[in-house]
Amino acid sequence: MSTSERAVTGAPLDTRVGAMRIGLLTGGGDCPGLNAAIRAVVKRGTSELGCSIVGFNNGWQGVIDGDAKPLTRDDVSGILVHGGTMLGTARCHPHKVEGGMEAVKETFENEKLDGFICIGGDGTLKAAGKVSKELGVPVIGIPKTIDNDVVGTDAAIGFDTAVSIATEAIDRLHSTAESHNRVMVVELMGRHSGWIAVTAGIAGGADIILAPEEPFDIDVIAKRIKHRHRYKNFSIVAVAEGALPAEGSNWTGKATIDEKGNPIAGSIGHEVTKAIEAATGFTSRLTVLGYVQRGGVPTAADRLLGTRMGVAAIDGIVAGESHKFTALQGDHIVLEPFDTMMGKTKWVPEELLMAARGL
Numbered sequence: 548m549s550t551s552e553r554a555v556t557g558a559p560l561d562t563r564v565g566a567m568r569i570g571l572l573t574g575g576g577d578c579p580g581l582n583a584a585i586r587a588v589v590k591r592g593t594s595e596l597g598c599s600i601v602g603f604n605n606g607w608q609g610v611i612d613g614d615a616k617p618l619t620r621d622d623v624s625g626i627l628v629h630g631g632t633m634l635g636t637a638r639c640h641p642h643k644v645e646g647g648m649e650a651v652k653e654t655f656e657n658e659k660l661d662g663f664i665c666i667g668g669d670g671t672l673k674a675a676g677k678v679s680k681e682l683g684v685p686v687i688g689i690p691k692t693i694d695n696d697v698v699g700t701d702a703a704i705g706f707d708t709a710v711s712i713a714t715e716a717i718d719r720l721h722s723t724a725e726s727h728n729r730v731m732v733v734e735l736m737g738r739h740s741g742w743i744a745v746t747a748g749i750a751g752g753a754d755i756i757l758a759p760e761e762p763f764d765i766d767v768i769a770k771r772i773k774h775r776h777r778y779k780n781f782s783i784v785a786v787a788e789g790a791l792p793a794e795g796s797n798w799t800g801k802a803t804i805d806e807k808g809n810p811i812a813g814s815i816g817h818e819v820t821k822a823i824e825a826a827t828g829f830t831s832r833l834t835v836l837g838y839v840q841r842g843g844v845p846t847a848a849d850r851l852l853g854t855r856m857g858v859a860a861i862d863g864i865v866a867g868e869s870h871k872f873t874a875l876q877g878d879h880i881v882l883e884p885f886d887t888m889m890g891k892t893k894w895v896p897e898e899l900l901m902a903a904r905g906l
Contacts, residue, residue: 568599569864570655570663571618573632574606574639574671578693578705579845580853582626582633584666587857589623596865601658606667607674608639611650615658627850630708630843632666640674642681652682661685662864668692668703669888672872676885679870687860688872688885691853693841695742696894699887700874704856707848709736709840710747716836717751717783724781730772730823730831734816736840737787738809743840745895745903748785755784756903757819760895762793765800765819769826776829784823786816798822812837855880 571588573581585602592598602618603609626633641647655663662685665675672688679686690697693709713735724731733753735744741758748756754775757763772782788810792798800818803811813835824831845853856873859880863871871882 567596567661567865568601568659569861570601570603570610570615570658570660571634572603572606572610572663572665573634573636573691574665574667574674575636575692576638576668576841577631577636578691578841579630579708579843580704580849581631581636581666581691582623582629583845583850583853584689584691584704584857584860585618585633586623586626587854588664588861589618590620591858592861592865593620596861598861598865601660602634605635605637606639606671607641607647607651607665608637609635610654610663611639611641611644611647613650613654613657615654628844630845638670640670640677642674642677648678648682651678652684655682655684662687662869664689664860664864666691666704668694669697669892672697672885673889675872676870676889679885685864685867685869687864687868687882689856689860690872690874690888693743694737694740696740696892697872697888698891698893699872699883700876702852702875704849704853705841705845706742707852708843708846709743710750711846712840712843713743713747713785713836714750716834716839717747717753717785720783720834721752721781724783728780728830730782730784730820730827730829731834732784732786732816732820732823732831733834733836734786734788734813735836736812738789739892741787741790741895744785744787744790745899749899749902751783751785753783753785755782757784757786757790758895758900758903759787759789759791761900761904762791762796764793764796765822765826766797768819769823772823772827772829776827782829784819786819788812788815790815790819
């Protein structure tokens with residue numbers, strides 16, 4: 548077994564590099580399972596590999612500001628079951644901040660670091676790739692995002708918990724929808740890809756699922772709901788916040804967009820709910836799950852994934868790996884080049900969309 552192979556299996560490394568100082572940060576939106584990854588990096592790094600771990604508060608912003616603190620086993624004791632991140636987080640990309648890249652380089656040198664481990668979603672990992680490539684700084688990334696849209700990994704930290712929460716919400720809506728003879732619309736997160744809406748919708752038995760990958764026709768939706776209500780008195784509609792109407796369809800609604808061009812939570816759900824009620828005559832109500840999907844106690848699957856990816860990341864950087872991120876592929880954690888995911892989005896595959904279509 549080579550050194551790089553050991554780096555992604557957690558097997559004992561042949562060489563211990565006790566003097567290595569590794570910077571650790573979490574960026575982008577928070578999600579359950581981040582603390583599991585932090586804990587794994589710190590515990591394996593300090594106890595097994597003899598490293599010093601330096602934590603940066605609030606993502607890349609903390610690196611730019613030099614806001615650092617040492618992390619020990621005692622610091623990460625008991626955090627496995629906690630949601631969020633003990634390091635805090637921010638949506639900051641050094642290459643988009645004036646003087647940001649220079650500040651990162653300065654902090655790297657001032658802290659006498661040997662590399663960074665960056666835990667984040669697609670935006671944070673793209674920033675990590677630029678830091679690694681443009682500054683020549685060793686960086687290993689760990690993917691986390693409830694949207695599950697990072698190319699190259701089967702799953703990202705936080706996705707399983709978000710789907711579990713969304714599925715439970717849909718389960719709970721069934722009884723109230725049936726009791727009141729209503730159409731219940733639940734809007735779920737997913738601006739660019741519909742992983743949560745599709746998977747939770749299927750698992751929760753939603754009757755109609757709307758995802759960004761497949762633009763909808765409100766007339767088709769209304770027809771399906773009317774047909775269903777001949778034998779059932781209620782329907783559940785799962786909508787991703789980034790769902791879009793098909794071109795040329797009979798759609799007069801308009802989702803509210805923020806200053807970055809992203810749909811504001813609740814806007815597409817509100818428009819879909821209003822349109823369904825107008826087209827069918829059935830009383831329709833909206834539930835917007837919002838940030839509930841990102842909070843709370845991580846599932847066992849996210850704790851395990853965070854731990855495995857944390858171990859692989861620290862082993863990888865000690866073994867000399869760089870410009871890569873940890874990825875779950877089948878049953879294995881591997882290291883993938885940043886180029887695998889940069890500038891790309893992992894869409895919901897046609898197989899899952901077909902399953903959602905056929906409900």
